[in-house]
Amino acid sequence: xxxxxxxxxxxxxxxxxxxxxxxxxxxxxxxxxxNCKYHSSGHxxxxxxxxxxTIACVMFAGARKGLAFRLSDxxxxxxxxxxxxxxxxxxxxxxxxxxxQDGAGVLYERFLALKxxxxxxxxxxxxxxxxxxxxxxxxxxxxASTGAAVRxxxxxxxxxxxxxxxxxxxxxxxxxxxxxxxAEGLRVLDAQNVxxxxxxxxxxxxxxxxxxxxxxxxxxxxxxxxPVISAVGHETDTTIADFVAxxxxxxxxxxxxxxxxxxxxxxxxxxxxxxxxxxxxxQRIGEQRERIERCRMRLRYASPQQRIRDQRQRAAxxxxxxxxxxxxxxxxxxxxxxxxxxxxxxxxxxxxxxQGYACxxxxxxxxxxxVAQVQAGDRLQAYVADGRITAEVLxxxxxx
Numbered sequence: 001x002x003x004x005x006x007x008x009x010x011x012x013x014x015x016x017x018x019x020x021x022x023x024x025x026x027x028x029x030x031x032x033x034x035n036c037k038y039h040s041s042g043h044x045x046x047x048x049x050x051x052x053x054t055i056a057c058v059m060f061a062g063a064r065k066g067l068a069f070r071l072s073d074x075x076x077x078x079x080x081x082x083x084x085x086x087x088x089x090x091x092x093x094x095x096x097x098x099x100x101q102d103g104a105g106v107l108y109e110r111f112l113a114l115k116x117x118x119x120x121x122x123x124x125x126x127x128x129x130x131x132x133x134x135x136x137x138x139x140x141x142x143x144a145s146t147g148a149a150v151r152x153x154x155x156x157x158x159x160x161x162x163x164x165x166x167x168x169x170x171x172x173x174x175x176x177x178x179x180x181x182x183a184e185g186l187r188v189l190d191a192q193n194v195x196x197x198x199x200x201x202x203x204x205x206x207x208x209x210x211x212x213x214x215x216x217x218x219x220x221x222x223x224x225x226x227p228v229i230s231a232v233g234h235e236t237d238t239t240i241a242d243f244v245a246x247x248x249x250x251x252x253x254x255x256x257x258x259x260x261x262x263x264x265x266x267x268x269x270x271x272x273x274x275x276x277x278x279x280x281x282x283q284r285i286g287e288q289r290e291r292i293e294r295c296r297m298r299l300r301y302a303s304p305q306q307r308i309r310d311q312r313q314r315a316a317x318x319x320x321x322x323x324x325x326x327x328x329x330x331x332x333x334x335x336x337x338x339x340x341x342x343x344x345x346x347x348x349x350x351x352x353x354x355q356g357y358a359c360x361x362x363x364x365x366x367x368x369x370x371v372a373q374v375q376a377g378d379r380l381q382a383y384v385a386d387g388r389i390t391a392e393v394l395x396x397x398x399x400x
Contacts (some may be wrong), residue, residue: 008087015085018092024083029055029094030102044071048079048094056093057081066098068112068249076102111213114240118215123222124243130227132247133195135261138165140189140197140226142182145170149202149231149252156256161263167192172199178211183220190224194374198255199226199241200231212239221245231255359383371398 018024031048038044047054059067067275071077080098084092101108118124139157143149150168157164169185172178182199189197199221201209208223211217221228221244229253230245240249249255301308309369360368361381368374374393382389 001323007090011085011087011090014090014092015087018084019128025082026080028078028080030076030078031055033077034073036071036073044096046071048077053186053213055083056091058093059095059096059099063097067099071099078102097102107210107213109267111206111240114213114215114218115243117245118240123218125392130246132227132229132259136161136164136195136259138192138194139169139259140167140169140192140194142169142171142189142197142199143201143252144173147202149200152251152253153198153231156253157260160257160260163263164260167194173211174204174208175211179216182211183216186217186220186224186228190226194226196259197226197228198231198249198252198259199228199232199245200249200252200255202252203234203237209233209237209239212241214240217241218244227254229259317344358389371396 028047034047034049034054036044038048042064044059044064046057046059048057049055059071059081079094079096080100080102081094081096083092083094086093095302121188122128138384141150143151143153145168154166154168159178160194163214163229167189169189172181186199200212203209209232212230218240221230224250227246229249230241231249231254232241233251235250247258249258253371306338359382361383362374363379365381366373368373368380374396376381376393378393380391380393382391
């Protein structure tokens with residue numbers, strides 16, 4: 001009777017066959033990526049396909065550290081790994097240990113590797129970037145002597161600054177020996193006392209631009225004492241030279257605009273600045289005139305002569321006030337004096353004498369106010385209003 005096997009036994013048997021096959025344990029497969037999915041666990045599930053078929057693939061999270069780019073549909077890649085069976089589903093798949101891009105992808109991996117190496121060495125660090133001079137008189141250009149790039153740089157530079165001096169080093173920018181030619185051009189122009197160097201070329205494929213991804217060019221740019229502007233390809237192209245250069249321009253035309261100041265614009269700015277300065281100067285002169293006038297008025301009111309006049313006027317006013325006060329006071333005192341005089345007049349002996357009374361004194365001048373003070377025969381003096389009478393007491397008669 002024929003033996004019957006379970007599904008799991010068959011799958012396990014097939015897996016053992018795959019495991020024992022030396023070819024399938026270490027295999028490299030080229031194809032196009034499709035159905036690529038990044039799982040939340042970190043695993044990558046995708047398929048490789050070509051014109052003849054498709055194979056399922058998986059890269060576990062632990063193997064992703066060797067992946068230098070993000071995997072996506074449509075990429076041409078070479079996958080290194082092993083082919084085995086997933087027993088649960090009964091299907092075989094390629095377990096990827098390493099994935100590298102094919103063709104241009106290989107160059108891209110080299111690009112990423114060199115970029116990481118140079119970045120770790122500090123060649124991209126901002127502190128090493130030199131400022132681009134604001135006004136350039138001598139411009140160095142490292143590029144092919146023919147082509148749109150050099151024409152655009154020369155045309156734009158001379159349009160912006162007609163008096164600029166352009167020194168061209170006709171470098172080879174593509175093919176074997178291009179990187180060495182570009183590096184030599186940088187060294188030559190760096191010794192020519194130019195103000196800034198533009199290095200670059202027009203657009204192309206990654207292979208066409210590869211000279212600007214070589215380490216020799218990167219080191220030549222980094223070693224330049226002269227500021228370097230990188231202008232390689234189109235705006236979307238990025239090379240190692242762009243990272244090392246002091247400034248990256250998206251195109252050679254843009255590099256010329258960044259390097260060379262616009263003389264027409266500078267003239268207009270100077271005219272605007274002159275007009276602004278004139279307005280500011282007139283404004284400041286007006287302000288200073290007003291300030292001088294205010295100072296003159298303050299000096300006029302605060303001058304010693306004016307202060308003397310003011311003090312004289314104040315003294316005159318005070319003198320008038322004092323005189324009026326004295327007059328008023330004298331008038332008041334005169335009125336009071338008249339009252340006192342009248343009162344004194346009423347009490348004055350002379351006034352009494354004028355009314356017929358007399359003042360009698362003894363020989364010693366002592367006033368006699370009582371008959372007890374005299375005796376018969378005493379000589380007395382009687383003062384009347386108009387003179388003195390000497391009398392002798394003949395008789396004393398006491399009244400009352």
